[in-house]
Amino acid sequence: xxxxxxxxxxxxxxxxxxxxxxxxxxxxxxxxxxxxxxxxxxxxxxxxxxxxxxxxxxxxxxxxxxxxxxxxxxxxxxxxxxxxxxxxxxxxxxxxxxxxxxxxxxxxxxxxxxxxxxxxxxxxxxxxxxxxxxxxxxxxxxxxxxxxxxxxxxxxxxxxxxxxxxxxxxxxxxxxxxxxxxxxxxxxxxxxxxxxxxxxxxxxxxxxxxxxxxxxxxxxxxxxxxxxxxxxxxxxxxxxxxxxxxxxx
Amino acid sequence: xxxxxxxxxxxxxxxxxxxxxxxxxxxxxxxxxxxxxxxxxxxxxxxxxxxxxxxxxxxxxxxxxxxxxxxxxxxxxxxxxxxxxxxxxxxxxxxxxxxxxxxxxxxxxxxxxxxxxxxxxxxxxxxxxxxxxxxxxxxxxxxxxxxxxxxxxxxxxxxxxxxxxxxxxxxxxxxxxxxxxxxxxxxxxxxxxxxxxxxxxxxxxxxxxxxxxxxxxxxxxxxxxxxxxxxxxxxxxxxxxxxxxxxxxxxxxxxxxxxxxxxxxxxxxxxxxxxxxxxxxxxxxxxxxxxxx
Numbered sequence: 179x180x181x182x183x184x185x186x187x188x189x190x191x192x193x194x195x196x197x198x199x200x201x202x203x204x205x206x207x208x209x210x211x212x213x214x215x216x217x218x219x220x221x222x223x224x225x226x227x228x229x230x231x232x233x234x235x236x237x238x239x240x241x242x243x244x245x246x247x248x249x250x251x252x253x254x255x256x257x258x259x260x261x262x263x264x265x266x267x268x269x270x271x272x273x274x275x276x277x278x279x280x281x282x283x284x285x286x287x288x289x290x291x292x293x294x295x296x297x298x299x300x301x302x303x304x305x306x307x308x309x310x311x312x313x314x315x316x317x318x319x320x321x322x323x324x325x326x327x328x329x330x331x332x333x334x335x336x337x338x339x340x341x342x343x344x345x346x347x348x349x350x351x352x353x354x355x356x357x358x359x360x361x362x363x364x365x366x367x368x369x370x371x372x373x374x375x376x377x378x379x380x381x382x383x384x385x386x387x388x389x390x391x392x393x394x395x396x397x398x399x400x401x402x403x404x405x406x407x408x409x410x411x412x413x414x415x416x417x418x419x420x421x422x423x424x425x426x427x
Numbered sequence: 428x429x430x431x432x433x434x435x436x437x438x439x440x441x442x443x444x445x446x447x448x449x450x451x452x453x454x455x456x457x458x459x460x461x462x463x464x465x466x467x468x469x470x471x472x473x474x475x476x477x478x479x480x481x482x483x484x485x486x487x488x489x490x491x492x493x494x495x496x497x498x499x500x501x502x503x504x505x506x507x508x509x510x511x512x513x514x515x516x517x518x519x520x521x522x523x524x525x526x527x528x529x530x531x532x533x534x535x536x537x538x539x540x541x542x543x544x545x546x547x548x549x550x551x552x553x554x555x556x557x558x559x560x561x562x563x564x565x566x567x568x569x570x571x572x573x574x575x576x577x578x579x580x581x582x583x584x585x586x587x588x589x590x591x592x593x594x595x596x597x598x599x600x601x602x603x604x605x606x607x608x609x610x611x612x613x614x615x616x617x618x619x620x621x622x623x624x625x626x627x628x629x630x631x632x633x634x635x636x637x638x639x640x641x642x643x644x645x646x647x648x649x650x651x652x653x654x655x656x657x658x659x660x661x662x663x664x665x666x667x668x669x670x671x672x673x674x675x676x677x678x679x680x681x682x683x684x685x686x687x688x689x690x691x692x693x694x695x696x697x698x699x700x701x702x703x704x705x706x707x708x709x710x711x712x713x714x715x716x717x718x719x720x
Binding site: 181182184185186188189192193194195256257260261262264265266267268269270271272426427 | 472475476492493496497498499502504509510514520522524525527528567571
């Protein structure tokens with residue numbers, strides 16, 4: 179198993195898409211900085227009104243899960259697209275162990291990168307806010323927890339991306355679902371009657387990360403339920419292990 | 428050793444492989460021949476555990492691929508050399524595969540040397556020619572130093588030097604006691620490399636024979652043309668020859684079992700004029716076409 183993890187780590191590292199995707203996550207920083215700047219300007223001219231910046235994590239929150247999901251997609255979709263998966267499968271003892279190794283690698287990379295990004299986002303937002311009373315200190319309730327769970331959400335997103343690409347065996351298919359999946363709750367949340375709209379809108383990975391951190395007004399669920407749903411997203415990997423083990427390659 | 432036992436694969440209503448049984452023994456190169464679409468690739472994929480047989484079994488060293496404890500060290504395969512991710516360097520590609528088998532950089536350097544790709548190891552595979560990819564595929568198959576090698580159309584895209592190199596390599600690997608199974612649709616190339624031939628057509632076994640025996644059986648003959656063809660034919664048959672019509676659809680006779688000299692003497696004795704007397708070796712390619720018709 180350690181051999182397989184080493185192998186998959188080298189594969190992910192030697193893929194150019196990996197560095198592109200990780201570089202693209204920096205766009206979340208730019209988005210956060212811009213939003214925090216707009217809110218700060220509003221505060222300067224008109225005082226209190228609208229949402230405060232807070233930790234700043236919710237400002238660009240929808241972007242990172244999609245990008246870390248891509249990381250998971252690319253960990254296997256290229257092998258399916260080129261047919262290299264066949265060569266890989268002839269060299270390994272069991273297919274589900276291969277998939278588990280891939281999941282471990284993308285989860286670890288996304289967890290580290292996601293955590294770094296979450297802290298960078300927080301500090302960027304606070305730097306832009308520059309002491310105005312619309313930011314949040316890490317000492318405030320839920321603030322540090324929110325930064326930490328946002329990083330963990332990245333790992334869940336990466337494993338979900340890997341799951342989708344394995345089940346669908348198609349790069350465009352996996353990308354489509356990855357982008358459409360978080361849009362569904364956003365759109366439905368607007369049209370469904372209460373409390374359905376609240377429940378549906380609480381199902382996205384960034385929303386779940388905030389509920390897991392018990393951020394006030396983050397959604398319909400408590401930390402325990404949020405953790406369970408996030409674990410459920412991760413457990414979808416089981417479906418992918420069945421798919422890869424049973425199908426002809 | 429590779430054993431294929433009553434192997435069958437059905438896709439929907441298409442029976443791609445039907446009750447195929449053969450063995451590839453250690454210490455020799457076994458050629459797996461058939462036209463495109465005859466079921467060679469499907470059979471190889473079933474041996475390698477990539478596809479599940481509809482019925483029957485395919486065994487490597489007595490067990491199914493999925494039951495091999497250390498697959499990389501027991502079987503090496505090259506299925507389609509174009510099936511690689513072009514973004515990686517040749518070295519990174521092999522290194523990642525090597526890790527999966529618990530092997531390190533040194534083994535990667537050794538196989539790169541063996542296939543002659545050392546100088547381009549740091550280049551991205553996307554820029555490789557078909558022949559270089561073929562060599563890279565063979566390097567990947569050799570990584571775990573396996574006792575069984577399965578190569579699907581390894582000659583494709585190799586230049587004449589490359590083909591000779593591969594032939595020598597495969598023969599030496601077999602001489603070390605390994606089992607080598609390689610597929611091709613080129614009979615002539617195969618007759619130079621393989622000790623044993625397994626020929627299939629439409630998923631069924633047609634021939635399972637040593638190359639030498641097949642060559643002997645499909646030897647050519649002597650083409651003779653005479654204005655007194657009928658009389659000559661009776662004389663030749665009386666002397667034990669086997670006659671076939673002229674393969675080039677002329678008015679000659681294709682004679683096997685007698686030498687050109689004997690035929691000339693018999694013609695003289697029978698009082699037949701001889702207008703043409705030529706020894707012809709049937710091409711193996713013709714024999715193959717005939718067998719798989």
